[in-house]
Amino acid sequence: MSFDSKIPTGEMNEKWNDYKGHVKLVNPANKRKLEIIVVGTGLAGASAAASLGEMGYKVKAFCFQDSPRRAHSIAAQGGINAAKNYQNDGDSVFRLFYDTVKGGDYRAREANVHRLAEVSSSIIDQCVAQGVPFAREYGGLLSNRSFGGTQVQRTFYAAGQTGQQLLLGAYSALERQVALGNVTMYARHEMQDVVLIDEKARGIIARNLVTGELEKHFGHAVLLCSGGYGNVFYLSTNAMGSNVTAAWKAHKKGAFFGNPCFTQIHPTCIPVSGEYQSKLTLMSESLRNDGRIWVPKKKDDNRKAIDIQEEERDYYLERRYPAFGNLVPRDVASRAAKERCDEGYGVGTTKLAVYLDFKDAFVRYGKIEQGKQGNTTGTLEEAIKLGKAVVEEKYGNLFEMYGKITGENPYEMPMRIYPAVHYTMGGLWVNYELQTTVKGLYALGEANFSDHGANRLGASALMQGLADGYFVIPYTLGNYLADDIGTANIPTSHPAFEATEKAVSNRIDTLMNIKGTKTVESFHKRLGKIMWEKCGMARNAKGLQEAITEIQELKREFWSDVKISGEIKAMNPELDKAGRVADFIELGELMCKDALERNESCGGHFREESQTDDGEAKRDDVNFSYVSAWEFRGESNWQLNKEPLNFEIVKPSQRSYK
Amino acid sequence: MEHYNMNLTLKVWRQKNHHSAGTLESYQVKDISSEMSFLEMFDVLNEQLITDGKDPIAFDHDCREGICGSCSMYIDGRAHGPWTKNTVCQLHMRAFKNGDTIVVEPWRSKAFPVIKDLMVNRSAFDRIIQAGGYISVNTGNAVDANSLPIDKKDADNAFMAAACIGCGACVAACINSSAMLFVSAKVAQLSLLPQGQPERESRVLNMVAQMDKESFGNCSNTYACEAECPKGISVSNIARLNKEYLTAGLSTEQ
Ligand SMILES: Cc1cc2nc3c(=O)[nH]c(=O)nc-3n(C[C@H](O)[C@H](O)[C@H](O)COP(=O)(O)OP(=O)(O)OC[C@H]3O[C@@H](n4cnc5c(N)ncnc54)[C@H](O)[C@@H]3O)c2cc1C
Ligand code: SF4
Ligand code: FES
Numbered sequence: 001m002s003f004d005s006k007i008p009t010g011e012m013n014e015k016w017n018d019y020k021g022h023v024k025l026v027n028p029a030n031k032r033k034l035e036i037i038v039v040g041t042g043l044a045g046a047s048a049a050a051s052l053g054e055m056g057y058k059v060k061a062f063c064f065q066d067s068p069r070r071a072h073s074i075a076a077q078g079g080i081n082a083a084k085n086y087q088n089d090g091d092s093v094f095r096l097f098y099d100t101v102k103g104g105d106y107r108a109r110e111a112n113v114h115r116l117a118e119v120s121s122s123i124i125d126q127c128v129a130q131g132v133p134f135a136r137e138y139g140g141l142l143s144n145r146s147f148g149g150t151q152v153q154r155t156f157y158a159a160g161q162t163g164q165q166l167l168l169g170a171y172s173a174l175e176r177q178v179a180l181g182n183v184t185m186y187a188r189h190e191m192q193d194v195v196l197i198d199e200k201a202r203g204i205i206a207r208n209l210v211t212g213e214l215e216k217h218f219g220h221a222v223l224l225c226s227g228g229y230g231n232v233f234y235l236s237t238n239a240m241g242s243n244v245t246a247a248w249k250a251h252k253k254g255a256f257f258g259n260p261c262f263t264q265i266h267p268t269c270i271p272v273s274g275e276y277q278s279k280l281t282l283m284s285e286s287l288r289n290d291g292r293i294w295v296p297k298k299k300d301d302n303r304k305a306i307d308i309q310e311e312e313r314d315y316y317l318e319r320r321y322p323a324f325g326n327l328v329p330r331d332v333a334s335r336a337a338k339e340r341c342d343e344g345y346g347v348g349t350t351k352l353a354v355y356l357d358f359k360d361a362f363v364r365y366g367k368i369e370q371g372k373q374g375n376t377t378g379t380l381e382e383a384i385k386l387g388k389a390v391v392e393e394k395y396g397n398l399f400e401m402y403g404k405i406t407g408e409n410p411y412e413m414p415m416r417i418y419p420a421v422h423y424t425m426g427g428l429w430v431n432y433e434l435q436t437t438v439k440g441l442y443a444l445g446e447a448n449f450s451d452h453g454a455n456r457l458g459a460s461a462l463m464q465g466l467a468d469g470y471f472v473i474p475y476t477l478g479n480y481l482a483d484d485i486g487t488a489n490i491p492t493s494h495p496a497f498e499a500t501e502k503a504v505s506n507r508i509d510t511l512m513n514i515k516g517t518k519t520v521e522s523f524h525k526r527l528g529k530i531m532w533e534k535c536g537m538a539r540n541a542k543g544l545q546e547a548i549t550e551i552q553e554l555k556r557e558f559w560s561d562v563k564i565s566g567e568i569k570a571m572n573p574e575l576d577k578a579g580r581v582a583d584f585i586e587l588g589e590l591m592c593k594d595a596l597e598r599n600e601s602c603g604g605h606f607r608e609e610s611q612t613d614d615g616e617a618k619r620d621d622v623n624f625s626y627v628s629a630w631e632f633r634g635e636s637n638w639q640l641n642k643e644p645l646n647f648e649i650v651k652p653s654q655r656s657y658k
Numbered sequence: 659m660e661h662y663n664m665n666l667t668l669k670v671w672r673q674k675n676h677h678s679a680g681t682l683e684s685y686q687v688k689d690i691s692s693e694m695s696f697l698e699m700f701d702v703l704n705e706q707l708i709t710d711g712k713d714p715i716a717f718d719h720d721c722r723e724g725i726c727g728s729c730s731m732y733i734d735g736r737a738h739g740p741w742t743k744n745t746v747c748q749l750h751m752r753a754f755k756n757g758d759t760i761v762v763e764p765w766r767s768k769a770f771p772v773i774k775d776l777m778v779n780r781s782a783f784d785r786i787i788q789a790g791g792y793i794s795v796n797t798g799n800a801v802d803a804n805s806l807p808i809d810k811k812d813a814d815n816a817f818m819a820a821a822c823i824g825c826g827a828c829v830a831a832c833i834n835s836s837a838m839l840f841v842s843a844k845v846a847q848l849s850l851l852p853q854g855q856p857e858r859e860s861r862v863l864n865m866v867a868q869m870d871k872e873s874f875g876n877c878s879n880t881y882a883c884e885a886e887c888p889k890g891i892s893v894s895n896i897a898r899l900n901k902e903y904l905t906a907g908l909s910t911e912q
Contacts, residue, residue, distance in 0.1 A: 047797075051797040054796045065726070066728065066780060067781070069784075070726040072720070072726075074721065074727075075723060075726065084804075086804060122800070124803045125800035125801065126795075126797060126798070127803075128800065128806065129793065129795040131792075131853050135813075136810045140813075141804050161725065165817070168820065172791055172792035175784060175788045187784075239722070240721075241720050274693055274694070277698070278697070278701055401748070404741075404744065407693075407750070407752060470797045470798075471797070471798075521705060522705075565708050571716060571773060
């Protein structure tokens with residue numbers, strides 16, 4: 001077990017260059033002999049698998065969907081950051097680095113973030129070369145928009161479908177390697193456990209989701225690119241299948257879990273409409289560029305939005321945070337919405353919603369259009385019509401999605417939005433090389449804890465996933481494998497494979513034999529409710545203690561009363577879900593434990609005990625300037641290890657967006 | 659928007675696996691809210707089936723917001739159901755009324771064999787992409803992104819073609835089970851962009867050859883694909899593919 005962050009010495013802006021200059025290399029003939037397992041084909045996994053395949057390694061890639069192109073990254077909407085400074089608005093590698101460390105509320109590792117900012121620019125180059133159709137200006141050059149928590153325009157986008165276009169780029173690179181025989185793709189496969197031999201990761205056990213058979217796969221190294229665990233809350237903006245299983249199994253085999261309680265609650269999602277709700281839909285943060293958020297100034301105002309006059313509206317973000325206004329970071333915007341709704345100013349039938357209004361944007365853009373047309377006599381109505389067309393070009397698909405879900409027309413009345421669970425900053429603890437505390441086991445993308453501290457800035461998850469896969473792991477993996485070239489493929493008849501497979505199969509048998517009375521879904525919903533109420537947007541010691549007890553009880557009940565239909569050796573989505581929910585329950589407990597232990601507020605983690613007089617989050621750098629890295633010790637038993645955070649460049653200060 | 663509840667009869671295709679025969683089975687669901695999505699209605703039905711000790715209905719789904727392309731149901735004779743430019747996961751129950759009978763089947767195509775119930779195997783699409791749906795550029799070989807200005811019109815058109823979600827509704831909707839709309843979308847995207855030029859000819863030839871191998875049918879220009887495509891992929895892409903194919907065929911013959 002190695003719990004050393006391995007941050008290279010030297011100046012911050014030289015660390016990565018130095019590292020690359022001195023890293024061990026694997027020669028081409030040896031690469032062909034080395035097998036690598038990549039679990040997940042989202043941005044992190046697809047980019048890693050494609051790049052490693054191109055380099056000559058033999059790669060096996062896994063995903064649970066029917067095609068790698070459907071990984072959850074496909075759903076990302078708003079954009080991807082890069083320090084290109086194409087807009088000449090003062091952006092630089094340093095500024096992106098600084099914004100990300102500050103945005104993360106000083107709980108990220110500086111060296112990792114700096115590397116991320118350094119490679120950001122190459123990501124855009126790579127994607128454009130692959131044919132990713134980013135938005136462009138009339139001159140043919142790339143267009144940018146701004147995102148929350150920054151004052152420059154550095155976000156590249158493809159309408160509201162940026163994740164789709166980036167993933168299809170990475171997917172095409174991956175499929176090219178499949179065609180060349182460098183990557184073997186295992187779709188509809190779910191990793192069930194990692195196999196360790198001599199304390200090194202040497203393979204996985206996967207379930208073929210079509211036949212139900214368990215399979216053993218050897219690899220000289222295993223890369224987990226399995227995404228985030230927001231679905232522990234049941235309702236989130238994540239895809240239905242997103243899960244923690246791969247990461248959790250690795251955790252139970254010795255990989256420390258970093259900052260599990262750091263969850264991002266996204267301010268702009270379509271509110272819950274009923275008990276049957278299966279997931280929540282994000283309305284991209286990019287909308288905050290042009291939409292203004294408000295609630296009525298009067299409590300319990302039941303009038304329609306359009307009947308509420310300008311002076312009766314409270315644009316509370318602009319009021320509280322004049323410098324950033326509607327573009328404050330996500331954690332700040334979410335808490336502000338909760339505060340207004342808790343105080344009784346919420347709108348809509350549930351009163352758990354605020355307005356996101358485009359009225360002013362329609363007018364502003366419309367007047368610009370009239371100006372372009374040299375039209376000086378146009379009416380306001382004409383301007384609004386023109387403005388709506390401009391907004392449609394920018395966000396058309398989001399407006400359409402909103403309309404389909406709510407049955408309301410957002411061009412005519414403001415959107416109703418509310419915060420929802422969106423992203424998990426926590427994840428498997430990794431060192432600078434993206435290696436977990438288990439040798440040969442790596443974690444990339446949302447699955448690791450690394451770059452976003454306690455709050456992720458918009459448009460930086462896509463950047464991190466692709467940075468990890470295209471530009472980091474190709475170097476750092478070689479540094480490990482260079483010492484492993486002598487290891488021949490280990491046959492999967494090895495006792496360690498047999499034993500792990502047996503354990504997996506026993507667990508499946510146990511689950512199927514419970515034959516209880518309650519559905520998997522009902523347990524998942526109950527877990528979600530506990531997590532949302534007691535480990536959600538605001539947390540306190542009492543609630544967290546209660547949550548831990550409740551989750552332990554829920555776990556006992558699950559393992560004695562869950563009802564799973566179908567067979568083991570056949571396609572069985574209920575069984576797949578049961579395994580995932582069982583892991584979420586265990587994770588939920590650890591998240592509450594972590595939240596309880598961290599008695600400070602930082603980023604998305606808001607402890608009610610730790611706030612300023614005006615209700616802002618209060619960090620405690622003296623006592624909590626560390627990464628929590630939890631070590632699994634047995635059932636409901638963890639040990640906390642701390643990685644101290646040293647800030648060489650960005651001196652922590654109380655974050656202010658006022 | 660006014661909400662209402664409804665009771666419905668569902669006739670759903672049940673098929674144990676690829677080898678067995680399937681049939682339509684009837685189910686009753688009660689108190690379905692008009693605000694639910696179609697898949698949430700299926701969740702309710704599945705919970706009911708599990709509680710009754712029956713096998714729930716298998717169907718593909720993941721993002722539930724119309725972008726991953728997983729969901730695939732043929733509803734009352736239409737791919738993705740009654741709304742146009744829409745996926746099943748975005749279809750909401752306000753499209754139906756109390757007392758309706760709804761027939762739900764999988765995509766039907768020789769190239770998309772049924773795995774179970776409403777789930778089909780669409781890996782043929784991946785193999786078509788493997789045949790040439792990419793630009794051959796290794797990681798790290800790219801030049802600065804803005805060194806390559808692209809006419810906004812071309813970029814926008816490429817984006818519109820690239821919006822395809824690979825769901826396969828075009829194939830399901832086509833009487834010939836043709837995959838032309840899907841293939842043409844990728845061919846068009848890459849042939850519109852300067853980066854796509856070096857492999858322009860081999861790409862279209864190889865992708866079409868793979869499509870033929872996968873036992874998709876021929877295109878007879880009925881445009882049912884465009885009508886049912888959730889992303890509004892235009893049949894003008896098919897015209898472009900045909901042109902590209904002809905040019906590439908001619909130049910390789912020389
Ligand atoms: C609605 C939405 C919008 C977003 N918009 C933006 C945005 O605009 N900008 C931005 O930067 N970020 C955005 N994000 C965040 C970003 O999309 C994700 O953080 C990122 O895409 C995660 O990529 P990934 O490669 O780590 O994982 P994912 O894309 O989640 O991929 C996970 C992969 O792992 C596989 N997998 C998981 N478990 C197993 C298992 N046990 N066995 C086998 N395979 C497994 C899955 O099949 C999948 O292939 C958004 C997120 C959401 C939910
Ligand atoms: S062309 Fe349209 S219908 Fe066909 S796969 Fe693509 S998105 Fe689906
Ligand atoms: S579930 Fe993703 S498109 Fe329908």
